[in-house]
Amino acid sequence: MSKSGNQNENDNGASKRVAIGLAFGSVVLKERRLRRNALFGLTLLALLLVFGGTVFLGDGLMKSPIAFLAFWGICFLMVGLVLLLALYDLLAVRKEHRRRVKDLERQLADAAAEAREIARREVKAQD
Secondary structure (H helix, E strand, C coil), X not given: CHHHHHHHHHHHHHHHHHHHHHHHHHHHHHCHHHHHHHHXXXXXXXXXXXXXXXXXXXHHHHHCHHHHHHHHHHHHHHHHHHHHXXXXXXXXXXXXXXXXXXXXXXXXXXXXXXXXXXXXXXXXXXX
């Protein structure tokens, strides 16, 4: 009975960590500043990994094919994550720009309608 209770606690802890990670990821994706900071940090980390893998770890990685594949696989995944995050940022900026343009067009149309109404009143007042 102790094992199943202990297993349930471990599952609960893991599910809480997953939920926290998903919530954090959601906040990072929604907030532009956090998204760009994450993009910068991941890009810097990927560059450091590639530099370290070629300069410092090159000979050691060449001796072990498994370590070579694991290290460069992690680098590949990191660069892929950077590219996906950059693409997401690009799409989010385009969406925000379209929304702002529509808002400006709506404001301009309202201002033009108001100006036409004022001009009509002035014409009627002159008659």
